[in-house]
Amino acid sequence: MRSRAELRPLVEWLLRAALVALLGVALWRSTRAKQSGVEHRTVVTGTLRRTLEDATRSPDIGGVDLVVDASPSAAELRWLAALARARLTVRWRGAPPSLAVAADRVREPQGAVGVSLAADSGTTVAIGDSAGALDTLHVGRGGGGASLRAPEVVGAVSARQGAYVATAPPPNGQPPRAALVLGRAGWESKFVLAALGEAGWTVRARLPAAPGVSVSDPALLPIDTTRYDVVIALDSTAADLAPAVARFVASGGGLVIAGGATHLDSFRALTPALAGVRLPGRILLDGDTVTPAALPLRPLGAVRTDAVVLERQAKGLAVVARRAGQGRVLALGYDESWRWRMLGGASGAEAHRRWWSRNAGLVAPEHDSSAPVRESADAAPTATLVNVLGPPAPSFTAPRRSPSRSLPLTLLVLICLVLLAETASRRFRGAR
């Protein structure tokens, strides 16, 4: 049997072997950690920003699984997309609603703001702006959209459905709008001028009253988009200016063709539809009030394939529009709309004013928007999500923590203890 003195070198040899084995394990672990990747986090929308900050600073996070339970902001999505392009593995799942909102200024001088909403059928969406709630819109079973008109909004417009929010940037300001009215001296010209003027349009006119004599504003010409938004041709007296008006439309101006002007050959290339024979209006008895349905009408026919019918009456089509060049053209079949204003009862004048302003606004060009786009605004968050991150993942497992690249503390302590024991043993027996 061996003595203790003889066993000590054997123990020391075993300790050295263990030390080499432990160092080997440590080396293997560190190599494995480098190869197998890093932390893969699963986060919900509320904690996404913190994870993004961590992932940007630390290379230990190698992937993010996003569970969408609310709308991530556009900035967060852009951040996530940038990290994904760099190195991060990004997946997402969830069932965010189809939600999109747009806010556009109506193209009239005192233009309200039109809010258009796209959402899932049968849902109710709260619409608001920076100042508070505007209204609640319900999207019916049949269609996927709804709209409202607000006199004014403050800041961005948002549509909220539960935790999901779509935010449209604020609409641009109210630019001044100018119209040129071409028609003969008569009640129709007078009341179109009055309606547009009362609605806030800057109106100029040329109204021939006799051969060679026109009642017109000074500096009427040239007709271009820097001076006018819309030209309104009420009858055949516009014929001599038709080439200039055609150039105006081609460069983005709006044209409204009404009354006798619908028969002008000069506008044939532009008009969305041709007017038929004039049908008389309803015979009025004492006390009757006039509505558009009671006005004389030249029913619009031969509608171009690219035209859109906007109004129709029992007698035929009344309002048709189309794009022409960079501009837009509206054909009105109504005749003597002034009777609506004068004989339309207590609300006739207001209705006539709004109708004419709306028609002019429909073809008026959009002025450059100078409204700042908020960084966090996202008018269609679900669409942006799919656009940025791709389609949702069918499912993903719970996050699995990969081995850490740093050595575990127990392994380090063990190595130190083995090293200490082996050194102490040698020193105590006098060996070096």
Add this chain to the structure above:
Amino acid sequence: MSDFVFATAQYESGDWDSAPLLPANIIDTVARYTSIDVAPAGVIVPLSGSALFRYPLVYLTGHLPVRFTSAERANLRAFADRGGMLFVDDHNHDVDGTFHKTATEELRSVYGPLREIPNTHPLYRTFFTFPDGPPTTSHELNGWGDNLVHKTLSGVERGGRLSLIYSSKDYSSEWNYHPENKRFLSVDNTRFAVNLVVYALTR
């Protein structure tokens, strides 16, 4: 369809039909000088009826005291609100006369205070040019009525347009003759009526 129909206001008090030849004369003048589609005959329109709104320019005259009924007042107010224009002429040519005193009082209650129309107003340049303002009438110059030559007309503007024109110049006498007799005049004295009509149709 005629665009312009000359309408004479019929009101319940007074002698609204005191210038029966004037409409034909003005229609002749408008047709003679302009290309405006004008109906060959005028109409008489009750101030209290809804037919008033078919004729956005209405002429009113008389010699006798004017008292509008409440229906006439309400109708005139709506007529002005919707953009109609009323031309009132004192057939007496007398600022101390009963027509002037009562008509201006009634008009004030409907339109508010009447103000002088400056002689630089577009009304005097819209077709023919009258650099000195409203043309004088022979009745002003021959000393009848108040024996005054009225330098201006008065009226009320709404939205930058005249909705009421009031004259003390007695155009109702001046223009109340058969159009055939214009040939005896060196200068047609109804030309200012063209300005009234063209202004109403274009402003």
